[in-house]
Amino acid sequence: MERFGLSQPVPRREDPRLLRGEGCFIDDRTPPGALHAVVLRAPFAHARIASLDAAPARSAPGVRAVYTGADLAAAGVAEVACTAAPPETQWSGIREGDRFRERRQPALVADRVRFVGECVAFVVAETRRQALDASERIEVDYDPLPAVTACDEAPHGPPVWDDAADNVSFRWEIGDAAATSSAFAAAHRIVRRRIVNNRAQLCPLETRGTIAEYHAHTNRWTLHVPTQMPHGVRRQLAQVFGVGEERFRVLVEDVGGGFGGKNSLYPEQILCAVAARDLGRSVKWVADRSEAFLGDNHGRDLVSHAELALDAEHRVLALRMRNFANLGAYTASRGATPPTLGPLMAANTYRIPALHVDVAACFTHTVPTDPYRGAGRPEGLYVVERLMDAAARETGLDPVEFRRRNLIPPDAFPYRSPTGLLYDPCEFAQVIESAFERADAAGFPARRAEAKAQGRLRGLGIANYVERCGGGAGLSERSDLLVDPDGAVTLLIGSMSNGQGHETAYSQILYERLGLPFEKIRIVQGDTDRVASGTGTGGSWSLPMGGGAVVHAVDRLVETAKPIAADSLEAAVEDVEFRDGAFRVAGTDLAISFADTAARAAAEGRVRSDGAPGLEAVAVFEPGNYTFPYGTHLCEVEVDPETGAVRIAAYTAVHDFGQVLNPLLLAGQVHGGLAQGLGQALLERTAYDGEGQLLSASFMDYCIPRADDLPDFGFEPWITPSPGNPLDIKGCGEAGAAGSPPAAINAVLDALASAGVHDFDMPATPERVWRALRAARIASGD
Amino acid sequence: MIRLLTYRLNGRERTDAVPDNVLLLDHLRETVGLTGTKTGCDGGECGACTVLVDGAPVLSCLTLSATVAGRSVETVESLAEGGRLAFIQEGFHRKLGSQCGYCTPGLIMASEALLRQDPDPSEDAIREALGSNICRCTGYVKIIEAVRWAAESSAARSGSPAEPAR
The missing domain is CATH 1.10.150.120 ([2Fe-2S]-binding domain)
Structure with missing residues (x-):
């Protein structure tokens, strides 16, 4: 019985189809008679469109339609709005006197291109080859203009928007500026660093794509979209077309990875919908890989001027940051989120009495940025964990001792952070100890000496982290349970798995709470016609929030069914309890199974809201607070000083995610996050040239980790139940990506310190490490 | 030019009319209809399209269909037997x-x-x-x-x- 329940390493229900090659991703289906579409993209980062002649393409073989920005504007198709403005709270908000300059991305640009890859024209033809050939016949005359791509150069660079000449979309601040200034004035020591969080490209292995169908008889669209947020995409489509949401059905099957990049509505989805409506045929578009690099929103990209004020006992008095965040050319759907979510975590696991972060979110001639695994939290944690190491070095304290001295003490919980978060109790010190033991940190000096004897530099890096995730701040998820007369249960849920294994996780909850075997459980996600509402998947909230909704719906279902069972058992309702898959009369052996109760309900004429006979229950769960997972990462690296090559020798992470729903799925989430964080730290460099051309637009140029780049991961759960939801769990999807970049770079800096390198920015590619070593050698006159 | 291509696919011999310039990946997905083999990049960078040709791993996105004439091609669909996973x-x-x-x-x-x-x-x-x-x-x-x-x-x-x- 227990094999499929909670806390068990249940292998996934998703696997049989995916392992046999029977998954259904967007490019695995083509409706009969579908047309194929291709996007013509801007070749310049910044240019005026002097003229555009689409006529040669319109007359090309097989072409059914060509759309330009002018066509779209004439058709009244709106631009994509930002769905989350910079937050205003008691602790934070837009700077006084400033305002949010939202610049919305059109599906097709009409007069001026603002990043390489921006959509200029959309060609629809009978075959993809015909559409490709025709797109090359479109004649566009561009007047190139100067471009700026780096966020801290943006305020002095060529304006992306003429009416925002300083290239600032918004100035936002959090914390207490006056208290922070006085703490700095009284400081014994100030530690300063300029810290760069490199721009990341998300690279889910399945590229984005869309198939749009228009049903003229009902005036409705069906859009097949691999997305993390089906209902969010539907809402955005309705906004763009200026119609009601009921006009769209968004359908999602298997999603080949998301990581935040498949959260929002993109131009090509709008274009497919326009063409399907106009042409009365299905229209399919799937990005090739270079389009994915050029057209998918990017992540991270932040420059932080950070300062720590210390007293004479090496305790932190205050933290101050001046951040430049790169929004790209437009405010993406959730573009304002990472720059404002990162500073929220700036105090991390430490007691920092005063804090102030000033953010300038800047426009540049680059692809818009949007959430990427952690959505700002990894950026914020990276800055503070780098500063902690820098401060330890400058005070001569061991980095771990320095951190211990500044941890939020156990008696301070529940703890209100200077950014306004209310942390659940966290056992920071114990988790550090556990990680040290597991990593055999005591043996590190010997391992370093051994490496040195062989001419290699070995370093140990630590990073602590705590984050807020798993819902909160008014987010909710809804769960519908539909019971068939034979006792089979269908769960309709608004979250959307894109690799996490939700079908399995939700099935485990229903198995545990209703005693149903998996074959009697069906999970429905990704169909906005069947699932009434949905927040979708992001922010590590699917199971804390969606799982909570399922538990509450089960409770309601049991209450709904109990009178029917009681009637059948000829007992009073209050004497009936639900246990081990059956309603039982307390203190007797009288019982009726869940399935028999369901059959009886149907026989009595109970009808569900979908018209079918049977029972149903609905629940919405809105967590009262976020969940606060935390942990410690230890990374050991070896650097070859001759080549600059960095090898991860060992990696240990200890994390508190509350109760563990499925240790296999949990390890999968943590490992994946670690790999993405280590990729950003060691390998992945998004490079633009001076004219704004994206140089890293293939897997040969943008180096994401391969099997021989990564170590075995030591991951250990540390369990304290979360108070925030019925399953006692904390969000786990983003933790790995938050802890691993600072752990890795602190390790690299620890290794390089003996060679005179005391500052270094990600990524630690061999060339960059080699250059840092060389510069230090020249500086020392060696 | 279109030629007849005879080869073994997942244990069975078959003959298809295949243009010379069609990649094995596109042939498998679009003509044969075996969509288990995936397109992940623009050519030879990611391995999502890996199939076996005479038992050796091959990137089907860099392989012209014509080159598998007389050879044996295996895709992911061939592995499970009688409903059991390999x-x-x-x-x-x-x-x-x-x-x-x-x-x-x-x-x-x-x-x-x-x-x-x-x-x-x-x-x-x-x-x-x-x-x-x-x-x-x-x-x-x-x-x-x-x-x-x-x-x-x-x-x-x-x-x-x-x-x-x-």
């Missing part, structure tokens, strides 16, 4: 070697090729053999465990003939 698939299932599942067919075929050549590969050998396949979800640890599981289970099976096949 060892390597079972390993991916038990150890969570797959998350979103998009790179999975390519990784399974690359792993299958490795195990045929080296039934007892070390962790380093597995990391090297799978180095041409990109997975963005797993961090590879669980994939390596999956391959080791398949190697050990396969060895255990051949050691005890009483065990049912697969």
Whole structure:
């Protein structure tokens, strides 16, 4: 019985189809008679469109339609709005006197291109080859203009928007500026660093794509979209077309990875919908890989001027940051989120009495940025964990001792952070100890000496982290349970798995709470016609929030069914309890199974809201607070000083995610996050040239980790139940990506310190490490 | 020019009319209709399209269909027999070697090729053999465990003939 329940390493229900090659991703289906579409993209980062002649393409073989920005504007198709403005709270908000300059991305640009890859024209033809050939016949005359791509150069660079000449979309601040200034004035020591969080490209292995169908008889669209947020995409489509949401059905099957990049509505989805409506045929578009690099929103990209004020006992008095965040050319759907979510975590696991972060979110001639695994939290944690190491070095304290001295003490919980978060109790010190033991940190000096004897530099890096995730701040998820007369249960849920294994996780909850075997459980996600509402998947909230909704719906279902069972058992309702898959009369052996109760309900004429006979229950769960997972990462690296090559020798992470729903799925989430964080730290460099051309637009140029780049991961759960939801769990999807970049770079800096390198920015590619070593050698006159 | 191409696909001989310039990947997905083999990049960078040709792993996105004339091609659809997963698939299932599942067919075929050549590969050998396949979800640890599981289970099976096949 227990094999499929909670806390068990249940292998996934998703696997049989995916392992046999029977998954259904967007490019695995083509409706009969579908047309194929291709996007013509801007070749310049910044240019005026002097003229555009689409006529040669319109007359090309097989072409059914060509759309330009002018066509779209004439058709009244709106631009994509930002769905989350910079937050205003008691602790934070837009700077006084400033305002949010939202610049919305059109599906097709009409007069001026603002990043390489921006959509200029959309060609629809009978075959993809015909559409490709025709797109090359479109004649566009561009007047190139100067471009700026780096966020801290943006305020002095060529304006992306003429009416925002300083290239600032918004100035936002959090914390207490006056208290922070006085703490700095009284400081014994100030530690300063300029810290760069490199721009990341998300690279889910399945590229984005869309198939749009228009049903003229009902005036409705069906859009097949691999997305993390089906209902969010539907809402955005309705906004763009200026119609009601009921006009769209968004359908999602298997999603080949998301990581935040498949959260929002993109131009090509709008274009497919326009063409399907106009042409009365299905229209399919799937990005090739270079389009994915050029057209998918990017992540991270932040420059932080950070300062720590210390007293004479090496305790932190205050933290101050001046951040430049790169929004790209437009405010993406959730573009304002990472720059404002990162500073929220700036105090991390430490007691920092005063804090102030000033953010300038800047426009540049680059692809818009949007959430990427952690959505700002990894950026914020990276800055503070780098500063902690820098401060330890400058005070001569061991980095771990320095951190211990500044941890939020156990008696301070529940703890209100200077950014306004209310942390659940966290056992920071114990988790550090556990990680040290597991990593055999005591043996590190010997391992370093051994490496040195062989001419290699070995370093140990630590990073602590705590984050807020798993819902909160008014987010909710809804769960519908539909019971068939034979006792089979269908769960309709608004979250959307894109690799996490939700079908399995939700099935485990229903198995545990209703005693149903998996074959009697069906999970429905990704169909906005069947699932009434949905927040979708992001922010590590699917199971804390969606799982909570399922538990509450089960409770309601049991209450709904109990009178029917009681009637059948000829007992009073209050004497009936639900246990081990059956309603039982307390203190007797009288019982009726869940399935028999369901059959009886149907026989009595109970009808569900979908018209079918049977029972149903609905629940919405809105967590009262976020969940606060935390942990410690230890990374050991070896650097070859001759080549600059960095090898991860060992990696240990200890994390508190509350109760563990499925240790296999949990390890999968943590490992994946670690790999993405280590990729950003060691390998992945998004490079633009001076004219704004994206140089890293293939897997040969943008180096994401391969099997021989990564170590075995030591991951250990540390369990304290979360108070925030019925399953006692904390969000786990983003933790790995938050802890691993600072752990890795602190390790690299620890290794390089003996060679005179005391500052270094990600990524630690061999060339960059080699250059840092060389510069230090020249500086020392060696 | 279109020619008749005769080859073995997943154990069965077949003949298709194939233009000279069609890649094996597109032929398998679009003409034959086997969509298990995936397109992950613009050519030779990610391994999602890995199939076996005469038992060796090949990137079908860099292979012209015409070059498999008279040869044997195996795709991920060939592995499960009679409804049972092959060892390597079972390993991916038990150890969570797959998350979103998009790179999975390519990784399974690359792993299958490795195990045929080296039934007892070390962790380093597995990391090297799978180095041409990109997975963005797993961090590879669980994939390596999956391959080791398949190697050990396969060895255990051949050691005890009483065990049912697969």
